[in-house]
Amino acid sequence: MLDSLITSKTRIKLLCKFFLNPEARSYLRELADEFGESTNAVRVELNRLEKAGLLASETEGRTKVFSANTQHTLFPEIHNLVRKTLGIDQLVERVLSRIGNLHMAFITGDYARGVDSGILDLVLVGDIDWNYLQRLVSTAEEILKRKIRVLVLRTDEVEHMKDALRLDKALVVWTAEGQKGS
Structure with a gap:
C-alpha cells in the first residue's frame, strides 16, 4: 500500500525502519548495508526526511546517527500508517x-x-x-x-x-x- 503512495522504495524502508520502532537509531552506511542499497540513495532520502522534520539526527564522533522525530506532529499518524501497512x-x-x-x-x-x-x-x-x-x-x-x-x-x-x-x-x-x- 505504501508503495502506491510513496514511489521511493528507499524512503518506504526508512519510514518502516524508524516509524515502526521509534527507538531505532542508525547511521548511513549501516542503513545502506541493511537495505542493500547505495549510500547515495539512502543519503538522499535521509536528507529529505530530515529536512521535512520527520527524522532527527545527532553527531556521534564523525558519524551522523538518525532516528524518528517522535516530537513531529505527524509522528503518531505515520507510525500507525506503517503498522497498518505491515x-x-x-x-x-x-x-x-x-x-x-x-x-x-x-x-x-x-x-x-x-x-x-x-x-x-x-x-x-x-x-x-x-x-x-x-x-x-x-x-x-x-x-x-x-x-x-x-x-x-x-x-x-x-x-x-x-x-x-x-x-x-x-x-x-x-x-x-x-x-x-x-
Whole structure:
C-alpha cells in the first residue's frame, strides 16, 4: 500500500525502519548495508526526511546517527500508517484476541528493527490454546501475505529467554492491561 503512495522504495524502508520502532537509531552506511542499497540513495532520502522534520539526527564522533522525530506532529499518524501497512494491527486483532490467557505479545527480529523481510516473529507470553492459535496464524498469513513464526512462553520463561530473544529490542504490540505497544 505504501508503495502506491510513496514511489521511493528507499524512503518506504526508512519510514518502516524508524516509524515502526521509534527507538531505532542508525547511521548511513549501516542503513545502506541493511537495505542493500547505495549510500547515495539512502543519503538522499535521509536528507529529505530530515529536512521535512520527520527524522532527527545527532553527531556521534564523525558519524551522523538518525532516528524518528517522535516530537513531529505527524509522528503518531505515520507510525500507525506503517503498522497498518505491515498488517500488525490486523495481526493483533485476529491472532491475539480470544486466544487464551495471554499476558503479553512482542514482535522480534526484522520487523522489530523496522525491516520488512516477509517473516514476522511473534512471541506470546501466557497459556495459549495451540489449536486455535495455529488456525488464526494460518488465516493471518493468508491475509498479510507474510510468514508468521510464533514462540509461546510461560511468564516464568520470559526472564530466562530475554537475552536470547533480544526482548530489549522487541516491539511490544499487546499487554494484558489492554494497551497496545507504541
